[in-house]
Amino acid sequence: MKMMRWTALAGLAATAFTATAALTPALAGKADDTIRMAYDQAPESVDPFFNNVRIGVIIGQHVWDTLVYRDPNTGEYKGQLATAWRQVDDRTIEFDLRQGVKFHNGEEFDADDVVYTLNFISKPENKVVTQQNVNWIEKAEKVDKYKVRVITKKVFPAAIEYLAGPVVIHPNEYYEKVGPKGQNEKPVGSGPYMVSNYVPGKSITLVKNPNYFKDSPKPQPKISKIEIRFIPDRQTQMAEALSGGVDLIMSVPKDQAEQLQQVPTLQIVSGETMRIVFMQMNTLDNTPAPALKDERVRKAIIHAIDRQAMVKEIVGAGSRVLNTICFPAQFGCTDEGAARYTYDPALSKKLLAEAGYPNGLDLDIVAYRERNQTEAMIGYLKAVGIRTNLRFLQYAAMRDVITSGKAMLTHQTWGSFSVNDVSAATPNYFAFTAEDITHDAEVRDLLLKGNSSVDPQVRKDAYKQALKIIADKAYAVPLYSLPVYYAANAELNFKAYPDEMPRFWEMTWK
Amino acid sequence: MSLALSSPAAQPSRTARLLRRLRGQHAFLVGAGLLVLIALLAVFAPLLAPHDPYLQNLAQRTIPPVWYAKGSWVHPLGTDQLGRDYLSRLLYGARISLLIGVSVVIIAGLIGTTMGLLAGYFGGRMDMAMTFIVTTRLSLPVILVALAVVAMVGGSLWIVILVLGLLKWDRFAVVMRSATQQVRSQDYVAAARAAGASTAHIVLREVLPNIAPQLIVVATLEAASAILLEAALSFLGLGVQPPLPSWGLMISEAKAYMFFSFWLIAIPGSALALLIFAINLTGDGLRDVISPDGRG
Numbered sequence: 001m002k003m004m005r006w007t008a009l010a011g012l013a014a015t016a017f018t019a020t021a022a023l024t025p026a027l028a029g030k031a032d033d034t035i036r037m038a039y040d041q042a043p044e045s046v047d048p049f050f051n052n053v054r055i056g057v058i059i060g061q062h063v064w065d066t067l068v069y070r071d072p073n074t075g076e077y078k079g080q081l082a083t084a085w086r087q088v089d090d091r092t093i094e095f096d097l098r099q100g101v102k103f104h105n106g107e108e109f110d111a112d113d114v115v116y117t118l119n120f121i122s123k124p125e126n127k128v129v130t131q132q133n134v135n136w137i138e139k140a141e142k143v144d145k146y147k148v149r150v151i152t153k154k155v156f157p158a159a160i161e162y163l164a165g166p167v168v169i170h171p172n173e174y175y176e177k178v179g180p181k182g183q184n185e186k187p188v189g190s191g192p193y194m195v196s197n198y199v200p201g202k203s204i205t206l207v208k209n210p211n212y213f214k215d216s217p218k219p220q221p222k223i224s225k226i227e228i229r230f231i232p233d234r235q236t237q238m239a240e241a242l243s244g245g246v247d248l249i250m251s252v253p254k255d256q257a258e259q260l261q262q263v264p265t266l267q268i269v270s271g272e273t274m275r276i277v278f279m280q281m282n283t284l285d286n287t288p289a290p291a292l293k294d295e296r297v298r299k300a301i302i303h304a305i306d307r308q309a310m311v312k313e314i315v316g317a318g319s320r321v322l323n324t325i326c327f328p329a330q331f332g333c334t335d336e337g338a339a340r341y342t343y344d345p346a347l348s349k350k351l352l353a354e355a356g357y358p359n360g361l362d363l364d365i366v367a368y369r370e371r372n373q374t375e376a377m378i379g380y381l382k383a384v385g386i387r388t389n390l391r392f393l394q395y396a397a398m399r400d401v402i403t404s405g406k407a408m409l410t411h412q413t414w415g416s417f418s419v420n421d422v423s424a425a426t427p428n429y430f431a432f433t434a435e436d437i438t439h440d441a442e443v444r445d446l447l448l449k450g451n452s453s454v455d456p457q458v459r460k461d462a463y464k465q466a467l468k469i470i471a472d473k474a475y476a477v478p479l480y481s482l483p484v485y486y487a488a489n490a491e492l493n494f495k496a497y498p499d500e501m502p503r504f505w506e507m508t509w510k
Numbered sequence: 511m512s513l514a515l516s517s518p519a520a521q522p523s524r525t526a527r528l529l530r531r532l533r534g535q536h537a538f539l540v541g542a543g544l545l546v547l548i549a550l551l552a553v554f555a556p557l558l559a560p561h562d563p564y565l566q567n568l569a570q571r572t573i574p575p576v577w578y579a580k581g582s583w584v585h586p587l588g589t590d591q592l593g594r595d596y597l598s599r600l601l602y603g604a605r606i607s608l609l610i611g612v613s614v615v616i617i618a619g620l621i622g623t624t625m626g627l628l629a630g631y632f633g634g635r636m637d638m639a640m641t642f643i644v645t646t647r648l649s650l651p652v653i654l655v656a657l658a659v660v661a662m663v664g665g666s667l668w669i670v671i672l673v674l675g676l677l678k679w680d681r682f683a684v685v686m687r688s689a690t691q692q693v694r695s696q697d698y699v700a701a702a703r704a705a706g707a708s709t710a711h712i713v714l715r716e717v718l719p720n721i722a723p724q725l726i727v728v729a730t731l732e733a734a735s736a737i738l739l740e741a742a743l744s745f746l747g748l749g750v751q752p753p754l755p756s757w758g759l760m761i762s763e764a765k766a767y768m769f770f771s772f773w774l775i776a777i778p779g780s781a782l783a784l785l786i787f788a789i790n791l792t793g794d795g796l797r798d799v800i801s802p803d804g805r806g
Contacts, residue, residue, distance in 0.1 A: 235765055242769065255572065255591065259770035306568070313568035314592075364664075375752050375763070376592055379566040382753055391664060392747050 029247040030491045030509045034225040037248040038237045042201045042230035045184040048168050049121050049128040054500055057417065062206055062504060064168035064189035067095055068160055069217040072497045077160055078217040081109065081169055090155045090454060097146040101213045103171040104194045111142040116172035118150060132428055133166040133417060154452040157459065158421040166417045192221040192505040203229040221505040241266060247489035253372060254316035257485035270485045271496035272318035274327045275415040279477035282407050282437040289408040291361050298474035300351035302341040304384040305377055311480045314376060318483035324467040325426050325478050332422035332450055332463035338471035348384040360385025367411035368398045374411045403434040413482060418499035422463045423451045430470060438475045531799045538795020544788035552604035559598035563755050567593035572771050587777055591763060599755035600781055606756045607785060610671055610740045611733035617675025619729055622682020630690025631713055644683050652677050653739065660748040670749050674736050685728050689721040723800040730793030734786045741782055757782045
């Protein structure tokens with residue numbers, strides 16, 4: 001223990017030295033009222049509809065507002081840009097809009113903004129990246145200056161959930177003029193923070209919006225400046241956190257988080273997230289690994305991995321083992337009646353032998369994050385005779401491998417864009433979407449039925465059956481939910497939420 | 511066989527003289543001693559390793575080495591981030607490094623020596639063609655091409671060996687060419703030609719044995735460089751595949767633990783440095799003995 005402490009101190013001293021040597025002034029954030037955050041991926045665009053990385057969601061929720069707000073503590077929907085809403089018929093919702101809200105450039109918020117934004121993003125030709133967040137919208141219609149109607153393509157009960165999350169409202173006059181490109185270069189929203197400086201791929205600085213409307217369910221921002229730097233290398237991020245160069249880093253692996261806990265200037269905050277981890281297995285007709293078409297091989301793979309031990313030892317506090325491909329708190333998610341697979345390497349070997357692979361087999365695995373978890377799985381698979389070839393890629397490259405049908409096994413994670421409904425999770429991988437490498441028509445039909453039924457009980461039953469088939473036929477390996485560890489400046493009042501969204505607007509200094 | 515070796519009986523043989531000179535080279539002795547030791551450890555890894563290098567035990571992760579208060583003799587060098595015994599992985603890792611060093615040198619040596627011999631012996635058009643190929647090859651940065659190829663076809667031990675072997679023959683070709691040019695004009699080559707020996711016989715039996723010392727020196731240097739390149743590729747995630755215990759890969763995986771468990775990165779790092787040091791000392795010693803004037 002003594003030695004461990006010594007090592008920690010030596011590491012600290014070394015980093016402190018490097019930090020002093022470097023040009024960045026290691027100012028504590030409290031002194032200049034700035035939260036400095038480091039994140040490992042840079043968004044392709046700051047416009048929330050044109051990126052699909054977490055930091056994009058975080059920036060989006062701070063710079064823009066949505067019609068509805070979901071209180072993260074109670075799960076209750078509150079009006080944000082809308083003040084009230086009502087279901088007019090199965091496919092139409094009417095919103096009363098808030099008056100007196102202004103965008104950062106002074107443009108007034110009214111029905112035109114909502115109508116323009118929703119109609120823009122719902123058109124496929126505008127090529128919104130996050131299609132699953134917007135493709136349920138048929139159109140929006142203006143009723144009067146502060147009243148709009150949103151019409152969905154089919155019956156879509158989760159609409160409010162999406163309108164409370166990824167579907168932000170752009171200022172129509174500005175957006176019409178500059179388009180997504182201009183919105184990326186000089187973003188304008190109505191949220192509690194405004195973009196003051198943005199260097200693509202490097203950093204983005206947000207400043208407090210002094211005119212943020214008082215009735216917003218998001219509290220008035222208190223800390224004046226947020227500086228987010230994109231630092232791809234985790235060790236650099238850690239060194240920065242140790243030396244006080246940044247005040248907040250997230251998704252710190254469990255081991256490092258536990259070690260950082262010994263550092264007096266930092267606090268470690270952790271919690272479960274909605275992000276689920278699972279392994280896809282390619283069973284398409286042209287799969288490069290025909291062995292995976294054999295149910296016994298797929299079951300052998302699930303039996304080979306000790307998920308309980310992984311959760312306990314390397315994934316960390318707040319994580320739980322999953323039995324179905326969805327996050328348990330999501331509407332419609334259940335593992336009732338679904339097959340469960342225990343850790344049983346002997347059974348796994350037996351299944352492989354029965355399937356005609358007594359000497360094991362070779363499979364590729366693609367992964368893009370939490371490499372230590374991938375390697376633990378590789379170790380478990382090797383123990384039952386499955387030799388793997390790891391391709392560790394950036395998310396976009398891995399997605400290409402999957403959508404072109406060339407993947408065999410994938411170490412996949414999905415955060416559902418923080419949408420608390422199964423429609424944002426399971427269908428993305430099993431309803432014949434680009435990322436679906438299973439293609440079971442029965443599962444697809446059930447999922448689509450769940451997506452587009454009004455009766456909550458019908459939805460639940462449909463999702464339950466779909467999830468049961470996926471589990472029983474072992475189409476994918478459900479692994480665990482991912483906790484997130486934040487290392488934050490000890491002087492910051494910081495709370496973690498399951499949606500992996502640090503909420504700068506509610507943070508204060510101690 | 512060749513005339514050069516048939517020295518008068520009064521003098522000790524050439525091999526004996528070489529060995530005597532080598533004994534005087536302390537650096538060489540240290541290097542060669544280390545190299546032999548590492549090679550023995552690698553060869554007998556299955557007997558020496560206390561555990562299966564692939565056996566992961568998530569409950570026993572990042573145990574520090576024995577000299578720390580929390581260490582124990584069960585895992586003399588501790589365990590890695592997945593609870594695998596670090597000493598066992600280090601020993602098996604030596605096998606991979608040496609396997610790569612030797613295999614790359616064999617492939618590159620075969621290609622480079624053949625080209626050097628042909629160019630040096632025949633001269634003229636053959637020489638021009640070979641020089642052109644060597645120049646072309648030299649214009650390609652090895653690490654970049656290796657990265658591109660591995661990124662395209664995917665990494666594995668054999669791919670890394672092949673790629674490096676097919677890229678690293680340039681020094682063999684250049685050195686063998688100039689060495690052959692020197693040897694070609696020797697009297698014994700002329701004598702063999704006059705005696706009616708075939709070209710193949712002359713090249714393989716008269717020229718090759720006489721340029722072998724230079725070949726060995728180049729081979730040691732290239733082996734060291736190949737081992738380092740493999741470590742670099744594996745470090746970047748484009749080399750040897752996990753869970754194979756390559757030293758480069760071990761360094762890469764330990765990177766995340768650098769601040770608080772630095773032995774994880776220090777142990778394979780030191781092992782790699784030691785191996786390269788040993789090979790380079792051996793190579794330098796050999797060079798000094800073979801051509802004492804070529805120093806510095």
